[in-house]
Amino acid sequence: MITKNLEDFKKFIPVETSFREDGFEKLTPFLENVYKNTLCKYIGKEQAEIIKEHSGGSEIIKEAVHYAKQTETNLAIYEYLPLGAIQITSGGINIVAPKDQKSAASSDIRDVQRYYKRTGLKALDNLLQVLEENEAEFPAWKSSKQYTKFKKLLVNSTQDFQEHYNIFDSRQTFLSLTNELETVEYQYLIPVLGKSVLQTLKNSEVQNEIHKEVKDYVSKANVFYVVSKTLGSGLYFQESTGFQLRFDLLDYERNFSSKERLSSFINEQKKGKENEASNFLKIAKKLIQDNPDVFIGYAPKTKSISKPFINGKGIVAI
Numbered sequence: 001m002i003t004k005n006l007e008d009f010k011k012f013i014p015v016e017t018s019f020r021e022d023g024f025e026k027l028t029p030f031l032e033n034v035y036k037n038t039l040c041k042y043i044g045k046e047q048a049e050i051i052k053e054h055s056g057g058s059e060i061i062k063e064a065v066h067y068a069k070q071t072e073t074n075l076a077i078y079e080y081l082p083l084g085a086i087q088i089t090s091g092g093i094n095i096v097a098p099k100d101q102k103s104a105a106s107s108d109i110r111d112v113q114r115y116y117k118r119t120g121l122k123a124l125d126n127l128l129q130v131l132e133e134n135e136a137e138f139p140a141w142k143s144s145k146q147y148t149k150f151k152k153l154l155v156n157s158t159q160d161f162q163e164h165y166n167i168f169d170s171r172q173t174f175l176s177l178t179n180e181l182e183t184v185e186y187q188y189l190i191p192v193l194g195k196s197v198l199q200t201l202k203n204s205e206v207q208n209e210i211h212k213e214v215k216d217y218v219s220k221a222n223v224f225y226v227v228s229k230t231l232g233s234g235l236y237f238q239e240s241t242g243f244q245l246r247f248d249l250l251d252y253e254r255n256f257s258s259k260e261r262l263s264s265f266i267n268e269q270k271k272g273k274e275n276e277a278s279n280f281l282k283i284a285k286k287l288i289q290d291n292p293d294v295f296i297g298y299a300p301k302t303k304s305i306s307k308p309f310i311n312g313k314g315i316v317a318i
Contacts, residue, residue: 067127181223192285221280
């Protein structure tokens with residue numbers, strides 16, 4: 001874990017003076033869990049280890065360490081809270097309540113959980129932003145599978161997605177959508193454009209203006225198809241100007257809506273975005289067809305015509 005001691009912990013979590021080393025020791029399994037299952041998951045084990053062993057360095061590195069600790073401590077408290085007052089003994093499971101004090105109600109614990117989860121996930125978003133905007137400072141992250149797995153996509157960064165649809169610059173929202181971005185490439189883009197053209201569009205070294213224009217239209221189609229598929233899923237906070245991953249949603253509160261339960265407004269948005277995506281893809285296809293010298297790999301699909309089969313007995317079969 002990156003949070004080394006009680007002093008480190010107190011920088012991010014306000015606790016009473018009675019909270020001492022023994023209380024911190026109870027939290028270490030939760031801190032280690034966040035380190036392994038959240039930080040390593042998002043930034044890669046090697047980069048997490050480098051941040052963990054950090055001492056000194058640039059201000060950018062220090063900023064990353066700060067956000068990593070803020071993520072770790074807040075999410076650890078979020079996981080610890082439901083169990084904090086529980087004591088497991090050989091005689092069973094008990095709730096501990098000091099004299100002259102009243103244990104927090106379940107609703108109070110949920111409210112506090114919501115706060116710490118939101119704070120921890122926002123800190124993680126800030127950490128990802130620091131990494132993304134300072135790639136040269138974090139080579140281990142840049143070479144990790146966490147980075148490379150979405151760099152193979154056409155729309156491969158938060159900034160790229162944000163350019164076409166508002167996700168409030170949330171890195172975690174973008175990362176949560178990468179699987180859908182890849183699915184849309186196979187489901188919609190490749191059948192229309194072909195693998196060769198899509199790979200050409202992904203080649204950042206190409207500077208032709210037509211190439212840039214087509215890439216912009218195809219990127220819009222990619223994003224809008226994803227938005228259409230995602231709206232109403234229950235995982236995102238929807239606003240009139242866009243959506244973002246809900247940081248305050250507790251695990252058991254997730255609500256995956258069926259088509260029947262979606263509001264007419266959301267259904268209209270879903271259909272509208274799908275139509276926009278389809279139109280942008282048609283515009284891109286027309287530009288590709290009009291510029292074969294730029295997109296030499298484009299091979300329009302030809303409709304096969306069934307040939308009549310004559311069985312030699314005067315019967316023609318189609």
